[in-house]
Structure formats: structure tokens, C-alpha cells
Amino acid sequence: MTVSHLNLASSLVVPLPSQYLAERELTPAVSEAIATRGVEMVYGEGAEQFQALSNINLEIPAGSIQLLMGPSGSGKTTLLSILAGILTPSGGSVRLLGQEITAMSRSQLSQFRLQNIGFIFQGFNLFPALTALENIELALEMKGIRGKAARHEALSLLEAVGLGSRAKNLPKNLSGGQKQRVAIARALAGNPPLIMADEPTAALDSTSGHAVIDLLSTLAKERGRTVLIVTHDPRIMDVADRVLYLEDGRLK
Incomplete structure (x- = not known):
């Protein structure tokens, strides 16, 4: 991480009001925010079967920032989707914040995701007809x-990501880095204990990409969040507490 990256990230972060932090517990009551046992994912049937994931055993401590890396087609997005409760694995179990999400009903899982997981997408996924402020308000x-x-x-969240002056801007009037910062603010809305990001720097240049990841790292550490980032971008490895490597559906 360069000095310029550090200065840019730190200059963007504005502490949230004390009442915002006081209203929510900053650290989960479990030591492991994410834990999997024997997770498998198989697509298709019979001769057409394809094993996307094999025997994934994973433990991610609460309050840590972890990268999940690997070549294209290695199963990174599939694993992230399972950990986020979007996909149901073919076998094994997933525990988030001490709760086994693979045992939940669809309605229970939907409510759990809403309250506990903030998601950051590669393509930002902002509503084009809503301002930066309105995109976050909708999530809230x-x-x-x-x-x-x-x-x-x-x-407060827009101020924290350095975009307080852009609150009334539509996404079309924001740069790629600014859109991703709005997406980070939206993911932090409601202060979820888990933040998951799927290739969040893929649409950004090197400087903007590293700056938004530094920002996410700083904000997450300040608030005790657990962050899992799927990426193929080696330029952001220095922000992580640990780098996990997935190849051919297996953790190496």
C-alpha cells in the first residue's frame, strides 16, 4: 500500500455520529463470523454433472478482512453466493454469526440476509433514477x-465515504470510483456485521480500485465488521488479514 493510497483512504473517512455507533453492537457475539463444513456444489445430473465446489471447510474470524482469490472458473462466485445464502449447497453446512443458514427456511434466510449482510457488486447495481442519497435511504x-x-x-454514511457533497447526484453524474463508494455506503447501511463483495474493483482503474478497497477496509475495521472480498486483483492483497485461494473448486 502506497503512502498516497493511505492518505486518500484516510481523508475520505469521516467518523459516524456517536449515536449511530451506540445504537448497534459493533462486534458479533461469536468468534467465527463464517464457518463451513464439507460444503459441496454440484450442477446438473448424471453424466452431465459438474462439481463446482468440493469439501469446502472454512473459518473466518469475526472482525477480519479476507480475500478469496483464484482463476476464472475456480468457483469463487459460487462459494460467495452460498456463503451469502443466495445459493443452497448440494451438501455440507454454512454457519453465519453462529446460525446455520443451511437449516433456515427461505423466508427466514431472506430476513437474516437483510439484517446481517451488506453486499457490494462488481457493477455497482445502483438505481439509476435515484440519487446517491436515495439509493442508501432505500436500503435503510x-x-x-x-x-x-x-x-x-x-x-452520515455518504460523509463517511467522502461523498457528502454528492448526495443529490444521480449515478450517471458520478465516476466509477464514486459509484463504488456509494455502493460501500449502501452496504454499510443498517450496520450489518457481515460485508461481502464480488469483484468490487473489476470496473475501476488501479488507483480508484485500491482507494475504495482501502476505504472499505478502514470503515470495516472501525466498526468491527467482517469482510469477505472475492477478487482476481492482486493489487489489493495488502489490505487483507488473510488470502484464501480457490482452484478447481477446492481451497488450497
């Missing part, structure tokens, strides 16, 4: 935070 409303409370928290 889905979590039951509305009105003045949602507006205050959304503004």
Missing part, C-alpha cells in the same frame, strides 16, 4: 429504518 427503508432517521444515517 428495507431494513425498517425510515423518515428522518434514514435520511440522517444515509447522509
Whole structure:
């Protein structure tokens, strides 16, 4: 990490108001935020079967930042989707924050994801007709935070990522790095204990990509979040507490 990267990331971070932090417990009550046992993923049937993941055993400590790397087709996005409760594995179990999500009903899982997981996408996935502020407010409303409370928290988050002056901008009027910072703010809305990101730097140049990852790392550490980032970008390895490597559906 260069000095310029550090200065850029630190200059973007503005601490949230004390009442924001006081209202939510900053660290999960479990030592392992994510744990899997024997996770398998098989697509197709019979002769058409394809084993995407094999015997994935994984433990990610609460409050850590971890990268999941590997070549294209190695199963990274499949594993992230299983850990996020988007896909159901063919076998094995997944525990998030001490709860086995593979035993939950679809409605229970949907509610769990909403309250506990913030997701950052490669393509930003911002609503083009909504301002930066409104994109975050919508995420808060889905979590039951509305009105003045949602507006205050959304503004605080935009300030935290250095975009307080761009609150009323539509996504089309933001750069790629700025869009990803809005996406980071949205993922942090409601202060979920888990943040998962799928190739968050793929659409960014080197400087912008490293800056947003430094920012995410700083914000997550300040708030005790657990962060899992799927990436093929070796330029951001220095932000991680640990790098996991997946090849041919197996952790190396």
C-alpha cells in the first residue's frame, strides 16, 4: 500500500455520529463470523454433472478482512453466493454469526440476509433514477429504518465515504470510483456485521480500485465488521488479514 493510497483512504473517512455507533453492537457475539463444513456444489445430473465446489471447510474470524482469490472458473462466485445464502449447497453446512443458514427456511434466510449482510457488486447495481442519497435511504427503508432517521444515517454514511457533497447526484453524474463508494455506503447501511463483495474493483482503474478497497477496509475495521472480498486483483492483497485461494473448486 502506497503512502498516497493511505492518505486518500484516510481523508475520505469521516467518523459516524456517536449515536449511530451506540445504537448497534459493533462486534458479533461469536468468534467465527463464517464457518463451513464439507460444503459441496454440484450442477446438473448424471453424466452431465459438474462439481463446482468440493469439501469446502472454512473459518473466518469475526472482525477480519479476507480475500478469496483464484482463476476464472475456480468457483469463487459460487462459494460467495452460498456463503451469502443466495445459493443452497448440494451438501455440507454454512454457519453465519453462529446460525446455520443451511437449516433456515427461505423466508427466514431472506430476513437474516437483510439484517446481517451488506453486499457490494462488481457493477455497482445502483438505481439509476435515484440519487446517491436515495439509493442508501432505500436500503435503510428495507431494513425498517425510515423518515428522518434514514435520511440522517444515509447522509452520515455518504460523509463517511467522502461523498457528502454528492448526495443529490444521480449515478450517471458520478465516476466509477464514486459509484463504488456509494455502493460501500449502501452496504454499510443498517450496520450489518457481515460485508461481502464480488469483484468490487473489476470496473475501476488501479488507483480508484485500491482507494475504495482501502476505504472499505478502514470503515470495516472501525466498526468491527467482517469482510469477505472475492477478487482476481492482486493489487489489493495488502489490505487483507488473510488470502484464501480457490482452484478447481477446492481451497488450497
